[in-house]
Amino acid sequence: MSERKCTLSVLVENTPGALARIAGLFSGRGFNIDSLCVAETLDPTLSHLTLVTRGDDQIIEQIIKQLRRLIDVYKVVDVTEEGDYVEREMALIKVRAEKENREEIFRICEIFRLKIVDVTPRTYIIEVTGDKDKLEAVIELLQPMGIKEIVRTGTIAMKREKKNI
Amino acid sequence: MGKIMTGAQMVVEALKREGVEVIFGYPGGAIIDIYDELYKTDSIHHVLVRHEQGAAHAADGFARSTGKIGVALATSGPGATNTVTGIATAYMDSIPIVVLTGQVPTKLIGNDAFQEVDTTGITRPITKHNFLVKRVEDLPRVLKAAFYIARTGRPGPVLVDLPKDVQQAKAEFDYPEEIRLRSYNPTYEPHIKQIEKAYQLLEKAERPVLLIGGGVIASGASSEVLELAERLNLPVIMTLMGLGGFPGDHEQSLGMPGMHGTYYANMAIANCDVLLAVGARFDDRVTGRVDAFAPYAKIIHIDIDPTSIQKNVKVDVPIVGDCKRALARLLEVVKEAGKNKKYFKERFKEWWEQIDIWKRRYPLSYKYDPNVIKPQFVIEKLYELTQGNAIICTEVGQNQMWTAQFYKFKYPRTLITSGGLGTMGFGFPAAIGAQMGNPGKLVIDIAGDGSIQMNIQELATAMDQRLPIKIIILNNGYLGMVRQWQELFYERRYSAVKFATIPDFVKIAEAYGAVGLRITKPEEVEPTLKQILTIDKLVILDVIIAPEEGVFPMVPAGKATTEMILV
Numbered sequence: 194m195s196e197r198k199c200t201l202s203v204l205v206e207n208t209p210g211a212l213a214r215i216a217g218l219f220s221g222r223g224f225n226i227d228s229l230c231v232a233e234t235l236d237p238t239l240s241h242l243t244l245v246t247r248g249d250d251q252i253i254e255q256i257i258k259q260l261r262r263l264i265d266v267y268k269v270v271d272v273t274e275e276g277d278y279v280e281r282e283m284a285l286i287k288v289r290a291e292k293e294n295r296e297e298i299f300r301i302c303e304i305f306r307l308k309i310v311d312v313t314p315r316t317y318i319i320e321v322t323g324d325k326d327k328l329e330a331v332i333e334l335l336q337p338m339g340i341k342e343i344v345r346t347g348t349i350a351m352k353r354e355k356k357n358i
Numbered sequence: 359m360g361k362i363m364t365g366a367q368m369v370v371e372a373l374k375r376e377g378v379e380v381i382f383g384y385p386g387g388a389i390i391d392i393y394d395e396l397y398k399t400d401s402i403h404h405v406l407v408r409h410e411q412g413a414a415h416a417a418d419g420f421a422r423s424t425g426k427i428g429v430a431l432a433t434s435g436p437g438a439t440n441t442v443t444g445i446a447t448a449y450m451d452s453i454p455i456v457v458l459t460g461q462v463p464t465k466l467i468g469n470d471a472f473q474e475v476d477t478t479g480i481t482r483p484i485t486k487h488n489f490l491v492k493r494v495e496d497l498p499r500v501l502k503a504a505f506y507i508a509r510t511g512r513p514g515p516v517l518v519d520l521p522k523d524v525q526q527a528k529a530e531f532d533y534p535e536e537i538r539l540r541s542y543n544p545t546y547e548p549h550i551k552q553i554e555k556a557y558q559l560l561e562k563a564e565r566p567v568l569l570i571g572g573g574v575i576a577s578g579a580s581s582e583v584l585e586l587a588e589r590l591n592l593p594v595i596m597t598l599m600g601l602g603g604f605p606g607d608h609e610q611s612l613g614m615p616g617m618h619g620t621y622y623a624n625m626a627i628a629n630c631d632v633l634l635a636v637g638a639r640f641d642d643r644v645t646g647r648v649d650a651f652a653p654y655a656k657i658i659h660i661d662i663d664p665t666s667i668q669k670n671v672k673v674d675v676p677i678v679g680d681c682k683r684a685l686a687r688l689l690e691v692v693k694e695a696g697k698n699k700k701y702f703k704e705r706f707k708e709w710w711e712q713i714d715i716w717k718r719r720y721p722l723s724y725k726y727d728p729n730v731i732k733p734q735f736v737i738e739k740l741y742e743l744t745q746g747n748a749i750i751c752t753e754v755g756q757n758q759m760w761t762a763q764f765y766k767f768k769y770p771r772t773l774i775t776s777g778g779l780g781t782m783g784f785g786f787p788a789a790i791g792a793q794m795g796n797p798g799k800l801v802i803d804i805a806g807d808g809s810i811q812m813n814i815q816e817l818a819t820a821m822d823q824r825l826p827i828k829i830i831i832l833n834n835g836y837l838g839m840v841r842q843w844q845e846l847f848y849e850r851r852y853s854a855v856k857f858a859t860i861p862d863f864v865k866i867a868e869a870y871g872a873v874g875l876r877i878t879k880p881e882e883v884e885p886t887l888k889q890i891l892t893i894d895k896l897v898i899l900d901v902i903i904a905p906e907e908g909v910f911p912m913v914p915a916g917k918a919t920t921e922m923i924l925v
């Protein structure tokens with residue numbers, strides 16, 4: 194069976210042990226976590242977690258069931274299952290901004306609609322938002338300028354509303 | 359308005375509301391407030407053990423033998439860590455226990471305070487759920503939830519960690535009558551379409567097998583199993599955890615499958631065309647090499663835990679639900695379909711003929727020896743004398759497997775054994791729990807000379823409570839099961855399986871005020887067993903058995919279950 198990437202949207206009780214339980218489930222059962230993003234929801238008693246993992250169909254089915262088995266897990270949705278979803282990730286990239294490459298950095302920022310959020314005489318911090326492909330493309334283009342540091346958020350995802358006729 | 363109470367009072371009150379009459383525990387600084395409340399009440403009997411592992415196993419044995427929740431109590435730090443093996447044992451076998459541990463005061467948590475450990479952190483992967491209670495106001499709801507979670511769905515251990523200041527703080531005690539947890543809703547009712555599909559397969563089957571596991575015991579489904587098996591004329595195979603879920607002396611019983619299962623059970627599974635598995639989780643000790651397990655079968659799998667289904671083997675008809683209800687529905691469908699007993703008798707006649715050939719070819723057997731006691735002979739005699747009317751606990755190793763093979767468990771909850779974790783030292787404290795829960799019943803621990811030494815300190819506990827448990831040590835002078843592996847797979851390099859010092863178990867019994875007996879000759883077996891069954895006191899019977907007797911059949915680990923070593 195072939196491996197696929199899978200993005201899960203998980204609602205959990207906002208209790209102290211919940212995240213540890215989920216992390217422990219993945220490490221204890223040898224599942225992969227590619228990225229994990231946690232934040233509050235509109236309901237303060239629930240937290241939302243976006244989790245990107247990999248595996249063949251059987252493993253992904255196990256991951257979902259095992260998550261649902263946790264007492265604190267309220268809901269698990271495989272966002273990738275039906276294909277119609279929006280995925281975003283953000284990165285902050287600190288690049289060397291020497292005289293000779295500033296022009297090039299500006300051009301890249303313009304093409305990709307990136308924001309420069311911090312400026313020092315020798316560096317810029319650039320904010321990128323988009324899907325994984327866009328982030329990778331930007332990183333590749335900025336690489337020759339000299340990237341000093343990158344911080345990425347990990348993916349968040351949302352299913353599109355069904356467009357019923 | 360509820361009464362104002364301290365946290366410690368709430369704990370004791372909640373235990374009463376949950377109908378708890380017996381708890382097993384050991385005191386310490388961080389749990390002393392609860393002990394103070396226990397001192398003041400008569401309605402809860404506290405069994406003071408000699409080691410917290412014993413408390414957890416006793417609570418477990420109580421639960422397994424009664425179907426009620428077992429409760430254990432321990433202090434923080436070392437008290438809590440001592441319960442860990444017991445909790446993990448219960449977790450692996452889905453046994454409902456509630457463990458209450460003391461914890462350092464909330465202000466000190468995280469400070470490496472005296473006797474502090476991260477109890478909820480340590481036990482997270484071995485509990486169904488656990489709680490650290492930080493506010494006394496939360497306590498009634500948490501305790502209610504703990505019992506509810508332990509008992510419902512796929513049962514399991516729940517731990518509640520109680521900081522000392524929470525035990526001392528006061529709040530209103532409003533114990534909820536019922537509790538609903540939005541994130542926890544086990545599925546009991548099976549999908550009827552799936553049940554119908556299952557019946558379709560069974561009706562068209564030519565070589566069906568019914569495999570039952572611990573879920574049948576947990577859900578109390580043994581009468582449904584019996585009815586279904588008899589109606590459809592199905593051969594029935596019981597996993598270690600399922601023994602007693604169907605009468606072992608029934609002509610349709612093929613005994614246990616897997617590593618030390620019967621030849622005919624393994625052959626039946628390997629050749630069946632429909633396998634109906636009920637409350638069994640296809641553990642590797644049952645399946646052997648997975649791709650060679652039931653290769654020709656369409657598999658129907660009933661289990662309350664969705665994660666058990668499609669985990670180890672590919673299932674054709676998954677049915678999530680309570681085993682008892684699912685079987686009841688299946689029986690309704692069977693009756694509606696209208697095919698009678700005779701139909702299935704005819705239909706599976708050839709299949710039964712084949713099974714009978716297997717049974718005759720390699721029955722469960724051993725070589726009787728007039729000069730030395732064979733362990734299988736002891737178990738056989740014990741079965742003859744008790745006729746299945748005893749609660750049999752086991753330790754782990756060869757003693758456990760001989761018991762599973764040669765004692766024909768007739769009733770549910772009569773075999774108390776650590777299946778999933780295989781915990782040496784489990785049997786005797788579990789027997790204490792079982793005897794506490796079943797005062798009038800005969801409770802026997804079949805032990806090994808190694809295992810019994812792992813919780814032998816609980817002899818004092820059993821004597822305190824005047825429990826007439828019978829400990830039968832199958833004394834081969836070896837860590838026998840490991841020795842057997844070394845004999846078969848490590849060219850007899852007997853590394854670390856023989857103790858230089860073996861205590862005199864008869865004298866140990868006497869030192870505790872119990873009765874100690876020893877037998878060495880086959881002709882002593884029957885009279886001595888008869889004798890101990892009449893003694894209304896704790897007995898250790900040290901049975902010196904053939905030192906290098908093996909457990910057979912045996913499927914080497916990782917091999918197909920048809921690749922059995924037969925005696």
Ligand SMILES: Cc1ncc(C[n+]2csc(CCOP(=O)(O)OP(=O)(O)O)c2C)c(N)n1
Pocket residue numbers: 753754755756757758780781782783805806807808809810832834836837838839840
């Ligand atoms: C706590 C624990 N430690 C180690 C083992 C590994 N083990 C499995 S069987 C066995 C030997 C048990 O010896 P004994 O109790 O004498 O039983 P026998 O096999 O001789 O009947 C050992 C060491 C275990 N199951 N549990």
Ligand SMILES: [Mg+2]
Pocket residue numbers: 806807808832833834835836837838
């Ligand atoms: Mg031994």
